[in-house]
Amino acid sequence: MHAQPxxxxxxxxxxxxxxxxxxxxxxxxxxxxxNLLTEIRKPAGCFLVALRxxxxxxxxxxxxxxxxAFVNNLAVAxxxxxxxxxxxxxxxxxxxxxxxxxxxxxxxxxxxxxAARSLYRSLGYVSDGVRPGFYRDPPxxxxxxxxVLTD
Ligand SMILES: CC(C)(COP(=O)(O)OP(=O)(O)OC[C@H]1O[C@@H](n2cnc3c(N)ncnc32)[C@H](O)[C@@H]1OP(=O)(O)O)[C@@H](O)C(=O)NCCC(=O)NCCS
Numbered sequence: 071m072h073a074q075p076x077x078x079x080x081x082x083x084x085x086x087x088x089x090x091x092x093x094x095x096x097x098x099x100x101x102x103x104x105n106l107l108t109e110i111r112k113p114a115g116c117f118l119v120a121l122r123x124x125x126x127x128x129x130x131x132x133x134x135x136x137x138x139a140f141v142n143n144l145a146v147a148x149x150x151x152x153x154x155x156x157x158x159x160x161x162x163x164x165x166x167x168x169x170x171x172x173x174x175x176x177x178x179x180x181x182x183x184x185a186a187r188s189l190y191r192s193l194g195y196v197s198d199g200v201r202p203g204f205y206r207d208p209p210x211x212x213x214x215x216x217x218v219l220t221d
Contacts, residue, residue, distance in 0.1 A: 076155055078162050081110045081117040081129060088126040089119070096145045098207040109133075109142065116166045120146070120155045130159040136171035139163075144186070151185075160193055168219050175219065178212040180205055190215050 081089065086103055093100040101109070109131050110117050116139070120128035128146035132139050141163070146155045167175055178201065179186045195215040204212035 075122065076127070076150075076153075076158065077121045078118055078158055079121065081119045081126075081131075083107065083110060085110075085119055085126050085129075089129055092126070092129065092145050092147060093143070095148075097143070101143070116163055116170075118159055118162055118166075120150075120159055122150060128155045128159055130156075130163050132163055132167070132175070134167060134170050134172055137173040139167045139172040139175045141175065141177035156189055157193065160189070164193075164217070164219060173219050175217045177215050178204065179215060180210040181213050182208075182210050187213065187215075190217075193217060 086106055089106050090100075090103050093106065109115050112133065114133050114135065115131065116134055117131045118129065119126045127150040128144075130144045131142040133142065144156060144159065146159075164175060175195075177190065177195070179190065181187075181200070195217045197213050198216050199214035201212040201214065203209060
C-alpha cells in the first residue's frame, strides 16, 4: 500500500511552467508550452496534475473520442516516483473517461520503458501490437496497449 499525500485535479494554465519543466526533464521530444496549453484547453481532452504541497509533481494527458481514449503523456517527478502517483493519476483519468462514455483506453509506450510497461500492466493494460521503429533518441519500438474499462 502506498502513502498518498497528493492531490489530483484538472490542470490549469498557471501549472504551465511546472508542467514544462517535467516534460523537458523526462522526454527526448518534449511538448512546448504552446502544445501543453492546447492540451489543457482541448474540450475533448483530459489533463490531470498531481500536486504535492501545491506544486505539480506529475501529470497525465489524454484525448477522449468515445468509445475510446488515447493517453498522450504521463510523467512523475523523479523524487516522487514509486509512491503510487502515476497509478492514482491513471485511475482518475479512467474514471473521467468512463464518465464520458469511454470503454477502452489506449496508449503507446517504448518497449524499453520497463517502469511504464509494468505500471500499465499492473493497471490491467494488455499489449495488442507493436509499431517497429516508432521512437527516436534513442530508437525503440512502440508497444500498443489497451485497457477495456468494465463497470
Ligand atoms: C513510469 C512512471 C510514470 C511511473 O510513475 P510512478 O509514480 O513511480 O508509478 P507508481 O508508483 O504508481 O508505480 C505503480 C507500479 O508501476 C510499476 N513500476 C513503477 N516504477 C517502476 C520501475 N522503476 N521498475 C519496475 N516497475 C515499476 C510497478 O508495478 C509499480 O507497482 P509497485 O510499486 O506496487 O511495485 C515514472 O517512472 C515516470 O515518470 N517515468 C518517466 C516518464 C515516462 O516514462 N512516462 C511514461 C510514458 S508512456
